[in-house]
Amino acid sequence: MNQEKYNKPEFDFAAVFEPNDYLYFYGDVLTEQRTQKEIEFLLKELSIDNPMTILDLACGFGRHSNRLAEIGHTVTGIDITMGFLEIAKKQAKKKGVIVDYIQGDMRKISFMEKFDRVILLFTAFGYFEDIENFTVLKNIAMALKPGGLFCFDTFNRDILLKHFLPYIVLEKGNDLMIERNTFDSITGRLYDRRIVIKNGKRKDKPYFIRLYNPTEIRDLLNRAGLELHKIYSNWNAEPFTNNSRRMIIIAKK
Secondary structure, three states: OOOOHHOOOOOOHHHHOOOOHHHHOOOOOOHHHHHHHHHHHHHHHOOOOOOOOOEOOOOOOOOOOOHHHHOOOOOEEEEOOHHHHHHHHHHHHHHHOEEEEEEEEOOOOOOOOEEEEEEEEOOOOOOHHHHHHHHHHHHHHHHHHEEEEEEEEEEEEEEEEEHHOOOOEEEEEOOOEEEEEEEOOOOOOEEEEEEEEEEOEEEEEEEEEEOEEEHHHHHHHHHHHOOOEEOOOOOOEEEOOOOOOOOEEEEEO
């Protein structure tokens, strides 16, 4: 057995969120049009009208943070990947807006009733042990002002497993991103032994995400001091149904 390979982590954060590869393969999906639709959803469904204080957790390269700052809100963006934050800061400077970008871990934030709204987008919830995922929700609850709203999006476990795909291949030119998926019913985790082949070189980028069903989400939110306020199927604000593959969840403190 190759002991070095055997000891590789289940979730290699540095590899999975390496900015060049990440944006190379996801850039075609994260379009200006998509971002605009998501911003319009947030403004309407989170009642973001008067200038507000907003926390964007796992803000990535700032596609939401910078837009929200552009329209007059006070935004703090937190991400663990410095490379993404550098891109976000450059874009903010280009747009002439100010965002407080901080390199940090959502498990360790300690804001107290500072924000009117918190967002955690693009399936960024569920990357940790169960107790740590719950800690993230508690931290968010503490960061929100009373009556504040929290929005995040994730898979609906019930439906994803009905249409489970063990292999997904994304092809871009001569480059490939290969998703090799398995699901562990005991941990509730989807494991992806991702391989990227780019410029003829292979890179392994393993990760996992905890999948939840709506009942689990509701109960976790309640335990954290949050109430399930609304749930949608997509960014068109279509109602959640038994066949919804995704959940866009709005919780209230």
